[in-house]
Amino acid sequence: xxxxxxxxxxxxxxxxxxxxxxxxxxxxxxxxxxxxxxxxxxxxxxxxxxxxxxxxxxxxxxxxxxxxxxxxxxxxxxxxxxxxxxxxxxxxxxxxxxxxxxxxxxxxxxxxxxxxxxxxxxxxxxxxxxxxxxxxxxxxxxxxxxxxxxxxxxxxxxxxxxxxxxxxxxxxxxxxxxxxxxxxxxxxxxxxxxxxxxxxxxxxxxxxxxxxxxxxxxxxxxxxxxxxxxxxxxxxxxxxxxxxxxxxxxxxxxxxxxxxxxxxxxxxxxxxxxxxxxxxxxxxxxxxxxxxxxxxxxxxxxxxxxxxxxxxxxxxxxxxxxxxxxxxxxxxxxxxxxxxxxxxxxxxxxxx
Amino acid sequence: xxxxxxxxxxxxxxxxxxxxxxxxxxxxxxxxxxxxxxxxxxxxxxxxxxxxxxxxxxxxxxxxxxxxxxxxxxxxxxxxxxxxxxxxxxxxxxxxxxxxxxxxxxxxxxxxxxxxxxxxxxxxxxxxxxxxxxxxxxxxxxxxxxxxxxxxxxxxxxxxxxxxxxxxxxxxxxxxxxxxxxxxxxxxxxxxxxxxxxxxxxxxxxxxxxxxxxxxxxxxxxxxxxxxxxxxxxxxxxxxxxxxxxxxxxxxxxxxxxxxxxxxxxxxxxxxxxx
Numbered sequence: 001x002x003x004x005x006x007x008x009x010x011x012x013x014x015x016x017x018x019x020x021x022x023x024x025x026x027x028x029x030x031x032x033x034x035x036x037x038x039x040x041x042x043x044x045x046x047x048x049x050x051x052x053x054x055x056x057x058x059x060x061x062x063x064x065x066x067x068x069x070x071x072x073x074x075x076x077x078x079x080x081x082x083x084x085x086x087x088x089x090x091x092x093x094x095x096x097x098x099x100x101x102x103x104x105x106x107x108x109x110x111x112x113x114x115x116x117x118x119x120x121x122x123x124x125x126x127x128x129x130x131x132x133x134x135x136x137x138x139x140x141x142x143x144x145x146x147x148x149x150x151x152x153x154x155x156x157x158x159x160x161x162x163x164x165x166x167x168x169x170x171x172x173x174x175x176x177x178x179x180x181x182x183x184x185x186x187x188x189x190x191x192x193x194x195x196x197x198x199x200x201x202x203x204x205x206x207x208x209x210x211x212x213x214x215x216x217x218x219x220x221x222x223x224x225x226x227x228x229x230x231x232x233x234x235x236x237x238x239x240x241x242x243x244x245x246x247x248x249x250x251x252x253x254x255x256x257x258x259x260x261x262x263x264x265x266x267x268x269x270x271x272x273x274x275x276x277x278x279x280x281x282x283x284x285x286x287x288x289x290x291x292x293x294x295x296x297x298x299x300x301x302x303x304x305x306x307x308x309x310x311x312x313x314x315x316x317x318x319x320x321x322x323x324x325x326x327x328x329x330x331x332x333x334x335x336x337x338x339x340x341x342x343x344x345x346x347x348x349x350x351x352x
Numbered sequence: 353x354x355x356x357x358x359x360x361x362x363x364x365x366x367x368x369x370x371x372x373x374x375x376x377x378x379x380x381x382x383x384x385x386x387x388x389x390x391x392x393x394x395x396x397x398x399x400x401x402x403x404x405x406x407x408x409x410x411x412x413x414x415x416x417x418x419x420x421x422x423x424x425x426x427x428x429x430x431x432x433x434x435x436x437x438x439x440x441x442x443x444x445x446x447x448x449x450x451x452x453x454x455x456x457x458x459x460x461x462x463x464x465x466x467x468x469x470x471x472x473x474x475x476x477x478x479x480x481x482x483x484x485x486x487x488x489x490x491x492x493x494x495x496x497x498x499x500x501x502x503x504x505x506x507x508x509x510x511x512x513x514x515x516x517x518x519x520x521x522x523x524x525x526x527x528x529x530x531x532x533x534x535x536x537x538x539x540x541x542x543x544x545x546x547x548x549x550x551x552x553x554x555x556x557x558x559x560x561x562x563x564x565x566x567x568x569x570x571x572x573x574x575x576x577x578x579x580x581x582x583x584x585x586x587x588x589x590x591x592x593x594x595x596x597x598x599x600x601x602x603x604x605x606x607x608x609x610x611x612x613x614x615x616x617x618x619x620x621x622x623x624x625x626x627x
Binding site for chain 2: 010013016017020021024105229232236238239241242243245246247248249250288292295
């Protein structure tokens with residue numbers, strides 16, 4: 001069918017194919033490096049910029065533990081934890097989102113769209129606001145609720161054709177229900193201020209404290225490398241269960257591990273910052289345009305998640321007269337894309 | 353050329369949930385040959401292939417590779433001997449042909465070791481063998497149905513297995529591309545000694561390309577052997593429930609099935625002629 005030479009020059013062909021592969025993987029590496037630099041720059045910006053702008057020397061002095069008048073409190077107690085939590089939550093949301101989207105082969109299937117964040121959020125708000133639990137207990141309650149939500153959606157959607165599409169629809173419904181639980185709990189706890197309410201409705205970095213950095217940090221340090229290690233298996237899963245099995249992937253084991261790791265990342269981040277809208281949903285599709293198709297998105301999407309959260313936080317804090325929580329900004333960015341995908345899906349006449 | 357692995361089914365029973373579909377199959381797939389499984393819709397031929405490829409766990413009985421139950425072989429090791437091209441594999445959006453073919457290398461790669469020259473060579477050989485080397489950098493989305501099926505076969509080849517199972521590799525292809533794919537598989541069988549086992553819908557193409565034909569009905573093997581020996585009017589009628597006439601294929605000299613429906617039957621005596 002194609003005009004192959006009678007005796008193909010195998011060495012030359014190999015060189016060509018190899019060059020193509022290297023070109024594509026180099027593009028991914030470049031994007032990762034650029035995104036990592038951007039995350040560092042944004043971290044620095046969040047730490048330095050505010051009502052008072054502190055120079056690098058002051059920030060470094062605070063990090064070294066020296067006492068700098070003004071800066072020690074503002075930078076050391078407020079801004080550094082805020083920046084770190086923003087970055088960690090972004091990494092967690094980004095990696096979890098792209099894992100779900102790739103595994104279910106559907107950009108709508110991110111944990112914030114299919115109700116898993118809402119499950120974690122509802123548990124967190126009930127524990128903190130209604131039951132008055134402490135941070136660590138809340139974290140684990142959110143984790144258990146997130147896993148339970150994921151399991152409930154999975155079992156409700158099981159069986160028959162087009163499990164993916166049904167799973168998304170059931171997840172959206174479940175999410176709406178759980179969001180109602182969040183709103184109700186906030187209504188009941190009238191003495192809580194708007195900032196706390198906003199955190200559980202849209203996600204916010206206001207009130208980020210050092211004691212929240214460690215649990216979220218540990219979750220990211222353990223689970224992000226796990227997802228990265230499983231990315232090759234994930235790419236086999238993307239070809240369908242049958243193809244993945246024939247490539248030697250233990251489909252059931254790998255899928256459970258991926259789901260648990262991604263759900264746990266989502267839940268830890270949600271319990272810390274609230275459900276920052278659409279970060280998990282947006283990070284993967286944005287980087288897939290940057291790195292090109294077909295290569296692993298786990299790490300680039302995690303970095304993109306961190307960039308999104310930190311950028312949105314800077315915009316929310318300083319771009320307007322009023323300060324907006326980070327989730328309002330990401331919501332404004334994400335909602336049109338969600339609409340676009342829903343319209344495209346319904347035009348194609350299916351939900352999977 | 354390669355070590356000849358023997359894949360067989362022993363008293364194999366399998367199905368979905370409590371529904372039994374494959375109902376007691378004993379089968380030895382001739383190493384180095386092309387075996388084609390045929391049968392009516394929902395007769396269990398596809399389920400049989402999927403059970404052979406370990407996509408479905410047997411309810412009882414076993415699939416045995418070289419004397420060992422495949423459920424006891426390490427999954428990656430098994431994937432270096434036994435490959436499967438599913439009926440509808442899913443190509444990730446926008447993936448380049450060479451990258452998709454490269455995914456066939458998965459069972460040969462260790463967790464921490466990166467891409468090797470062996471991997472590159474296997475990909476190029478697979479692209480060459482299937483005639484899609486010129487498309488290496490193209491996106492799979494842009495290809496025609498026939499080209500895309502070649503790319504999937506290339507992925508299965510890059511896996512470098514001695515046994516290749518294919519579930520209806522010619523579905524959705526027009527007649528020219530069906531013949532092209534079957535010729536390609538025959539080339540692979542002859543040049544590499546790859547054992548090929550496939551399910552085909554078209555009984556005449558099955559007879560043409562099979563060294564061994566396996567006729568399945570109601571989850572059991574009704575007949576198995578060289579097409580010229582096993583294909584009779586009675587067998588085809590029993591397998592497909594279709595009155596027919598068997599003649600000699602003017603091209604291959606093998607048997608050829610002509611269906612007899614209720615209309616357009618010119619010579620009644622041909623229909624009733626004993627085969």
